[in-house]
Amino acid sequence: MPRFSRRQPFQQELFGRHLGEIRDLLDALELRDVFGEGENRPPVDMYETCDEIVLEFDLPGFRIEDISLTQHGATLVLEAHRPCEQAAGDAHYVCLERGYGRFHHALHIPGCIDTCAIKAEYRYGVLRVRYPKTGDRQVTIKEIQD
DSSP, rough: OOOSSSSSSHHHHHHHHHHHHHHHHHHHHHHHHSOOOSSOOOOOOEEOOSSSSEEEEEETOOOOEEEEEEEEEEEEEEEEEEOOOOOOOOOSSSOOOOOOOOEEEEEEESEEEEEEGOEEEEEEEEEEEEEOOOOOOOOOOOOOOO
């Protein structure tokens, strides 16, 4: 329950909304710091068309049930897990370069987007996330006369 303050209700609501977005971004940044830069972080391409913003993550060898996407305000958080496969029998690795374990990537999505109409598809090891653009919205101003 919010504490009493001298702010007007609209200002309290606006402040609370901004505070929630700041907390979400800080959570995303905190998670990003847990995983080292470039380490267990899938590569991503982000591009823009006239109608949408598209992100493409390279996730070869992942099962769809091991991938999670979460939207926090304007930040997309990708989390995935790939278990380590053990070599058969008494085999010893000579080279081990493929990543295993937890994967994480948090990205700020720029521009005016419709977060309710996000579409994601996983095909041939590439996760494609599409954000439709909403464009700038004209705000009408109502004149109030005393």
